[in-house]
Amino acid sequence: MSRPAPLLPASGSGKPCTSAPGAGTATAAPSDGASSTSTPHARAPAASALTARHGAAPAAAAVAAAVQAARRYQALAPALIERVAAEEVSKARTHDEAVKRVKRRLHQVHGAYAGGLNRPGALAELQMAAADGPAALQEACRRLMRLHASTRERLPVIEHFYGDLFRLTGRPTRLLDLACGLAPLALPWMPLAEGAFYHACDVDGDVIAIVDRFLALWGIAHRAEIRDVTYDRPREHYDVVLLLKAIPCLEQQHRGVGRQLLAALPARHIAVSFPTRSLGGRSKGMGRHYETQLRQMIEGLSLEVAVLSYPLETVYLLSRP
Numbered sequence: 001m002s003r004p005a006p007l008l009p010a011s012g013s014g015k016p017c018t019s020a021p022g023a024g025t026a027t028a029a030p031s032d033g034a035s036s037t038s039t040p041h042a043r044a045p046a047a048s049a050l051t052a053r054h055g056a057a058p059a060a061a062a063v064a065a066a067v068q069a070a071r072r073y074q075a076l077a078p079a080l081i082e083r084v085a086a087e088e089v090s091k092a093r094t095h096d097e098a099v100k101r102v103k104r105r106l107h108q109v110h111g112a113y114a115g116g117l118n119r120p121g122a123l124a125e126l127q128m129a130a131a132d133g134p135a136a137l138q139e140a141c142r143r144l145m146r147l148h149a150s151t152r153e154r155l156p157v158i159e160h161f162y163g164d165l166f167r168l169t170g171r172p173t174r175l176l177d178l179a180c181g182l183a184p185l186a187l188p189w190m191p192l193a194e195g196a197f198y199h200a201c202d203v204d205g206d207v208i209a210i211v212d213r214f215l216a217l218w219g220i221a222h223r224a225e226i227r228d229v230t231y232d233r234p235r236e237h238y239d240v241v242l243l244l245k246a247i248p249c250l251e252q253q254h255r256g257v258g259r260q261l262l263a264a265l266p267a268r269h270i271a272v273s274f275p276t277r278s279l280g281g282r283s284k285g286m287g288r289h290y291e292t293q294l295r296q297m298i299e300g301l302s303l304e305v306a307v308l309s310y311p312l313e314t315v316y317l318l319s320r321p
C-alpha cells in the first residue's frame with residue numbers, strides 16, 4: 001500500500017490545520033485553575049547571544065525553553081514544543097528565527113482554533129452554571145463551544161449531529177475523542193449508553209482543563225488528558241472513536257499518521273470528519289479533496305464507509321465489518 005499523500009501544504013506554510021503540519025508527547029492532565037506564570041527557562045537569551053556571536057546552529061533545548069516561557073504556550077504539551085523545536089532548529093540560522101518558526105508551527109497546530117479561550121473564566125462559568133442545574137450547564141457549554149472554531153461551526157447542527165452518528169453505531173459505552181478540542185462539551189447532546197465512559201485527549205492543556213471540569217460536573221466517568229496522539233495513541237478498546245476535523249492537523253505534524261491511526265485504533269467504529277471550508281471561509285473543492293485523500297488513506301484496510309453530510313462538515317463513519 002502506498003503512503004498516503006499529505007493532506008496539507010508543506011510544513012511551515014503558515015496555514016492552520018484545516019489544510020496544514022508537526023508535534024510530540026504529553027501525559028499528565030492539569031487539575032484546574034490558571035496557567036502557571038512561572039518562567040523556568042531564563043537561559044534562552046544567553047543561548048541566543050551565543051548563537052549570534054559564534055554562528056552556531058541554535059540549540060533545540062534553548063529554543064523549546066524560550067517558547068515554553070511565553071505565557072501563550074505554557075498550556076501546550078511540553079513534548080510537542082520540544083519535538084517541533086527539534087524539527088525547526090536545522091532550518092533556522094539564529095535562535096530568534098528558530099523561536100519564531102516554532103511559534104508559527106504551534107499556531108497552526110492549536111492556536112488558530114481556540115485563540116480567545118480564557119481558562120479561569122471558562123472554569124468559573126461552568127462551575128457557576130452547574131450550581132443552577134443541568135439546563136444552565138448545557139447552556140454554558142453552548143456558549144463555550146463558540147470559543148473554539150471547530151465546535152462553533154458544529155453548533156447549528158448540534159441537536160442531531162451525534163444522534164445521527166450513534167444511530168449508525170449504536171449508543172457507545174466507551175467513547176474516545178482524539179484531538180478533542182472543546183467537542184466533549186457537546187455531551188448533553190450525545191445519546192450515549194447508560195454508565196458510559198468518555199476518554200478525551202488533546203495537546204492543549206487549557207482545553208483539557210475545561211473538558212475535565214465539565215465532564216466531572218456533568219457526572220460522567222471520564223479521563224481527560226494532555227496527549228500528543230500523533231506519537232502516543234490510546235491502546236484500550238472503544239466502541240466509537242471520534243477523530244473530528246483532526247486528520248489534516250495531525251498529518252501536518254507527522255505524514256502518514258492518519259492511516260496509522262485508522263489501521264490501529266482498537267474500535268469497531270471510527271468517525272472521521274473534515275471541514276467543507278477553510279477557517280477563512282473558502283471552500284474551493286475542499287470536500288472532494290479530503291474525500292479523495294481519505295479514500296487513499298484507507299485503501300486496503302477493509303473498512304466500510306458511511307457518509308453524513310452537513311453544511312460545514314462531512315463525517316465519514318469507518319466501520320470494521
Ligand SMILES: C[S@@+](CC[C@H](N)C(=O)[O-])C[C@H]1O[C@@H](n2cnc3c(N)ncnc32)[C@H](O)[C@@H]1O
Pocket residue numbers: 017023024109110113150151178179180181182183201202203204207227228229230243244245246249250253
Ligand atoms: C481542528 S481542531 C478539532 C477539534 C475537535 N475534534 C472538533 O472537531 O471540535 C484540532 C484539535 O487538534 C488538537 N491537536 C493538534 N495536534 C494534536 C496532537 N498532536 N495530539 C492531540 N491533539 C492535537 C488541537 O489542539 C485542536 O484542539
